[in-house]
Amino acid sequence: MFSRAFSKPTTANWVIQGANLIWFLGTFLLLSFYGVETEYALADAILFTLVFFGGVTVLDRIFSFYIPKGSNNWLLLALPLVISALGILIHYYLLGFFISDTDFLQIQKSMVILRSAILWVTFTLVTLIALVVAKLELQEESQKRENMMKDLSKEAELAQLRQQLQPHFLFNSLNSINALVMSKPDKAREMVIQLSDFLRGTIRKDSHEPVTLKEELGYLQLYLDIEKVRFGHRLDADFKVEEEAENLLVPQLLIQPLLENAIKHGLYGVTDEVRIRFEAKKQGGYLEITLENPYDKEHTAQSGAGFGLSSVARRLFLLYGRKDLLSTEKLSEVFRVNLKIPQSK
Amino acid sequence: MIRTLIIDDEPLAAGVVEEYLTSFPQFEVLGTCHNGFQGLKTIQELKPDLIFLDVQMPKITGFEMLELVDDPPAVIFTTAFDEYAVKAFDAKAIDYLLKPFSTERFSQAIDRFLDQRSAGQSTDESETITALAEKSSRLVVRVKNEIKVIATSEVIYFEAQDDYVAIHTKDGKYLKKLTMKSLEASLSESPFVRCHRSYMVNMDQISKIEPYEKDHYILKLKNGETIPVSKSGYSRLRQVLGI
DSSP: OHHHHSSSHHHHHHHHHHHHHHHHHHHHHHHHHTTOOHHHHHHHHHHHHHHHHHHHHHHHHHHHHOOOOGGGTTHHHHHHHHHHHHHHHHHHHHHHHHOOOHHHHHHHHHHHHHHHHHHHHHHHHHHHHHHHHHHHHHHHHHHHHHHHHHHHHHHHHHHHHHTOOOHHHHHHHHHHHHHHHHHOHHHHHHHHHHHHHHHHHHTOTTTTSOEEHHHHHHHHHHHHHHHHHHHTTTEEEEEEEOGGGTTSEEOTTSSHHHHHHHHHHHHHHOSSOEEEEEEEEEETTEEEEEEEEEOOTTOOOOTTTTHHHHHHHHHHHHHHSOSSSEEEEEOSSEEEEEEEEEOOO | OEEEEEEOSOHHHHHHHHHHHTTOTTEEEEEEESSHHHHHHHHHHHOOSEEEEOSSOSSSOHHHHHHHOSSOOEEEEEESOGGGHHHHHHTTOSEEEESSOOHHHHHHHHHHHHHHHHHTOOTTHHHHHHTOOOOOSEEEEEETTEEEEEEGGGEEEEEEETTEEEEEETTEEEEEEOOHHHHHHHTTTSSEEEEETTEEEEGGGEEEEEEOSTTOEEEEETTSOEEEEOHHHHHHHHHHHTO
């Protein structure tokens, strides 16, 4: 208990030695002050300090194993009382063993209650202080551990969100390659390369480092090219990126799920051509991105929609601690996603 | 000749099926459709013997399209999503091909089709296909020549009518060939309660429950309509509403 009350056991030792010394000197000086002979005062003070030290040690042992709670709180007062009474009795008899001066012992006897009371109050205070400090120390430690756990799980979640690749994308792409192998072998080879480059991008080692928008756009283009092989007859995209926005930083693979979402909802939400519009510009301390896909207001989407959006929102919250960076608008024929990425200076 | 139709929204994917089919000269490819609307129309017009059907397609899924076909042909599903496999077999599909699939796997599916065809199994196909238990938040119905997608949250109540279920919404009544049992199964996580053998009601639409005769109750709905409650329906209602 006491060792836990201080961050280092050595500090605890110092404090306990110091307290013993103060206790010894205090007793000795007080007795001398009231005219007790130096020899007697010394013997008394030594014994009293031993009793004090012994009592603290016993209390320490007890409360290290058991900290009273709730209805057992009375033990915090009762145990020091019992130990101080015992201690004073031992002190009295030991003193009688060493000193045969009956006058002195008589005075001692009359002081037993007073001494016990002093010792009791001291023991109780020591116990309470030690318990409180130990508890604070424990709380701080668990707080630290909790923060560490949070950081770890946040890291893991971020990594998982970054690498969330829809398996059907992979299988459908492989199926397209399967189709091209016979009819257009060159095109099949090209798509194998594109798909490899895309997959390589999802398993980058430095994936927690932000990249420039320009770099991310190259990646988005790769994704779009693959999707165009599958849906070329229906899919088209417009990219409008301001020059000064090109070098702004974005978290890796943050925009890709949004593009995937736009393409998917475009392709499965309407039967006509799907034109995706992508716009990026610098606005104050933000990189602002809007992404639009055609949308049929009357149509009830299949369940399971919007996972891409919620995972991006979750990532933004983990990265920036904000929930206002991603918003969506449903216009009559267009679904629009607005994304703001804060730029630190 | 076995008249075959391919329905897939990815031209390349449809191309694979067409290419594989060239090894089986007894199959004639009638054409390729790129969504469920085209697919439905073409099936009704050309009455193919066999369709290769993708699941994930624009606006309505392959399953939803199949529900609307009056006299469904034999079906082989082709998709990259294996979560649909269970449903496909509920729908008594001949087979279920996971993209990308090999020519060997494709031949197996074809053999399976030919086996079933020679065994002459096609009597209760239509019933089983409508009985597929797809957990869904929407229903697809055919109104004359149009297809309408209804969100289940917009349904006030369902009413059994012979082989059909009448879907009552604020915009009107729609009929769909379906049994109450399979409908109930497909709506398990929704606000619907089977309050009567022939009725299933959206709980959000209930205004009050009134005693009718002894041991009998009726439901008053927010739009003023009333629907009957059976004895077991009443205990289900009490359980769901917590009264």
